[in-house]
Amino acid sequence: MHNRAMNSLTEKSAPSPAPVSRNDRPALVVANLRKKYASVTALDDVSFTVGRGEIVGLLGPNGAGKTTTINMILGVLEPTGGSVAIDDVDIAKDRARALKRTNFAAVYASLPGNLTVSENLKFFGLLYGIESLRARVDELLEEFDLARLRNTKCGLLSSGEQTRAALAKALLNKPTLLLLDEPTASLDPSAAQTIRERIKQLASRDGCGILWTSHNMLEVQSVCDRVLFLSRGKVLLEGDPRLLPQAHGASSLEELFIRVAREPLAGGDWMAVAADSAP
Numbered sequence: 001m002h003n004r005a006m007n008s009l010t011e012k013s014a015p016s017p018a019p020v021s022r023n024d025r026p027a028l029v030v031a032n033l034r035k036k037y038a039s040v041t042a043l044d045d046v047s048f049t050v051g052r053g054e055i056v057g058l059l060g061p062n063g064a065g066k067t068t069t070i071n072m073i074l075g076v077l078e079p080t081g082g083s084v085a086i087d088d089v090d091i092a093k094d095r096a097r098a099l100k101r102t103n104f105a106a107v108y109a110s111l112p113g114n115l116t117v118s119e120n121l122k123f124f125g126l127l128y129g130i131e132s133l134r135a136r137v138d139e140l141l142e143e144f145d146l147a148r149l150r151n152t153k154c155g156l157l158s159s160g161e162q163t164r165a166a167l168a169k170a171l172l173n174k175p176t177l178l179l180l181d182e183p184t185a186s187l188d189p190s191a192a193q194t195i196r197e198r199i200k201q202l203a204s205r206d207g208c209g210i211l212w213t214s215h216n217m218l219e220v221q222s223v224c225d226r227v228l229f230l231s232r233g234k235v236l237l238e239g240d241p242r243l244l245p246q247a248h249g250a251s252s253l254e255e256l257f258i259r260v261a262r263e264p265l266a267g268g269d270w271m272a273v274a275a276d277s278a279p
């Protein structure tokens with residue numbers, strides 16, 4: 001990514017809206033969420049919030065229940081119990097309104113490859129009912145250094161370019177809640193750093209609440225205000241990723257992650273230590 005791109009991603013490209021207070025109503029409230037698939041309990045009484053302007057990491061080993069959680073927040077999977085409210089709107093009661101200010105980007109949910117970057121943004125913009133769509137698309141193409149690729153089919157983009165296109169699509173509706181599944185997984189270190197800064201800015205400048213899943217603990221530590229460790233469908237640990245390792249006698253978040261992942265039955269004890277170490 002060249003300098004113009006770096007600048008366009010890190011500098012303000014439009015007049016800033018008024019900063020959103022972190023005390024405003026939460027972007028997301030998940031309460032006592034449960035999901036059973038036949039005999040498998042994928043999620044068991046999970047509750048958490050994501051505040052406006054907050055970046056929360058959803059961590060956990062394979063099969064912990066992260067994708068199940070995300071799919072219920074996105075309304076594509078019906079919970080067995082509990083509730084999801086986005087910007088104070090219960091998704092079970094008013095799905096369309098709850099999802100209007102939500103968006104999602106993931107490596108595995110790539111944009112249709114036979115459409116160009118510009119066509120994809122226009123297509124999703126029409127789906128979301130974006131006003132002044134042409135101007136919004138141009139703004140995002142510029143911001144994510146995609147203007148020169150606007151007529152390139154998405155299937156021909158490099159993985160880094162696809163990530164930028166997916167993020168541009170995810171910001172079309174200026175979401176209150178953004179769900180990001182490994183947003184930097186396919187990026188080189190420089191591009192990943194640029195995207196991290198852009199996402200941090202989204203939270204701090206625009207007050208977007210972000211739920212971020214990642215297996216890269218260094219990245220989580222540098223980006224997330226708070227993390228939740230899921231294991232076997234339960235939240236085992238929650239807190240500041242910079243303080244949690246020391247509070248649990250681990251040398252790093254990665255070491256702590258490995259211990260939590262390998263000792264899922266110690267859930268009660270983990271939470272007790274977390275509560276004792278709360279500032």
Ligand code: ATP
Nearest residue numbers: 037040041042060061062063064065066067068069
């Ligand atoms: P990963 O990091 O590997 O993507 P994850 O944390 O996203 O894992 P989920 O995909 O949410 O985990 O899966 C949680 C549990 O639910 C797993 O035991 C999985 O096998 C099970 N599961 C997920 N989807 C289904 C389904 N459609 N039918 C039955 N079991 C399922």
